[in-house]
Amino acid sequence: MSKERAIQLYNSFSNIDDQFVPLMGEKFRHNHMSSLIKKSTAWVAAICLVMFLCGFAIVQLDMFDLWIQTPSQDPVEVVRAAIENQMKKEYAVNIQIHEIKEDESATRRAKQMYIGSDLAKDNQWSDTYLENNLLVVYASYYAEYDHTKTFIPDGEMCQYFFLLRDEKKGTWYIWDNTTNGDPFN
Amino acid sequence: MEDTEIIELYFNRDERAIKETGQKYGGFCHNLAYHILSVYEDAEECVNDTYLKAWNTIPPQKPPHLQAWLGRVVRNVSLDRWRKNHRKKRYSGMEQLLSELEECIPSSMNVEKRVEDKELTRLLNGWLSKLSTKDCMLFMRRYWLGESVKELAVSCGMNPTELANRMYVLRQKLKKYLEQEGIYE
Numbered sequence: 001m002s003k004e005r006a007i008q009l010y011n012s013f014s015n016i017d018d019q020f021v022p023l024m025g026e027k028f029r030h031n032h033m034s035s036l037i038k039k040s041t042a043w044v045a046a047i048c049l050v051m052f053l054c055g056f057a058i059v060q061l062d063m064f065d066l067w068i069q070t071p072s073q074d075p076v077e078v079v080r081a082a083i084e085n086q087m088k089k090e091y092a093v094n095i096q097i098h099e100i101k102e103d104e105s106a107t108r109r110a111k112q113m114y115i116g117s118d119l120a121k122d123n124q125w126s127d128t129y130l131e132n133n134l135l136v137v138y139a140s141y142y143a144e145y146d147h148t149k150t151f152i153p154d155g156e157m158c159q160y161f162f163l164l165r166d167e168k169k170g171t172w173y174i175w176d177n178t179t180n181g182d183p184f185n
Numbered sequence: 186m187e188d189t190e191i192i193e194l195y196f197n198r199d200e201r202a203i204k205e206t207g208q209k210y211g212g213f214c215h216n217l218a219y220h221i222l223s224v225y226e227d228a229e230e231c232v233n234d235t236y237l238k239a240w241n242t243i244p245p246q247k248p249p250h251l252q253a254w255l256g257r258v259v260r261n262v263s264l265d266r267w268r269k270n271h272r273k274k275r276y277s278g279m280e281q282l283l284s285e286l287e288e289c290i291p292s293s294m295n296v297e298k299r300v301e302d303k304e305l306t307r308l309l310n311g312w313l314s315k316l317s318t319k320d321c322m323l324f325m326r327r328y329w330l331g332e333s334v335k336e337l338a339v340s341c342g343m344n345p346t347e348l349a350n351r352m353y354v355l356r357q358k359l360k361k362y363l364e365q366e367g368i369y370e
Contacts, residue, residue, distance in 0.1 A: 006284075006287040010283065010286055013260075014257045015302070015303075020329075021253035021329070118354055119350070119351065122351070162317075176320075177318065179314055179318055179321060
């Protein structure tokens, strides 16, 4: 019976909202052969890039990070800079920040959620580290993107940013963020 | 070629529509089918069936997002094939996906009334929209595209164990969410 339910669950994914499909990236937009060629090219490019940029901090170059980050000792400024830096991307048309603030309640809930979790173990975050170095910042802003160039959703955005502090440097950086809305629902 | 131009070819009953679809999304469709069926020839047949379905249904249909639409069709076609043949053939990709998705099924769901597919899709949309971009991308690539954990880990620069743990946390999160929604009670 549970297998049938799993099939139904799997099937329900077929009709998932179109907005989630582009999140998977553009890498399948080509045929098998060009995939192989591009994979090899990507590897060479990646190696060159790593060699070229080896002096930079990884946090500033995180290729899986959608944000252009400027780590700072002020967590609100980190988020403000990341949102403002969206304007440096070619698809950005307009960004208007309404409010950015540390969210104590969300931070408490995030700590409850992550302290002692499997994720914390995987990342080797001790309870003390998370207690002292995890923070949630709330941001509301208006974003307008050119949808001929990107599928990233825009409009009135309410996002929660999960920040971690580099203990050595004392600077905060964005570790993760919600797409839009409350992360604890 | 832009999606709108490809769709125009379908509307003009121009056979180049199939060629252009294959060129742009052939790899994507094949990957998706292969991840479900894990048999090259069967995956290829599913892709051809998908092109035929596109030819027969566009027009009158005019997909707003061609990649998502094709993905949906190839998933359904592959799932049908899996249903027909899985007793005769060992489709390891799908078996693995289903066994993972079984973990997301609340126990009450196994015995209670059937949930409408549409309702389940609505819930999945809601759940995915609350995930961080990274988690949403990971979940979709694993359960929509059917990418293996190993492939996904490589392309995201993660350790496979770390990724498997992350996926486990996400499955538990989905299970909790489905339970909280209480539609199975």
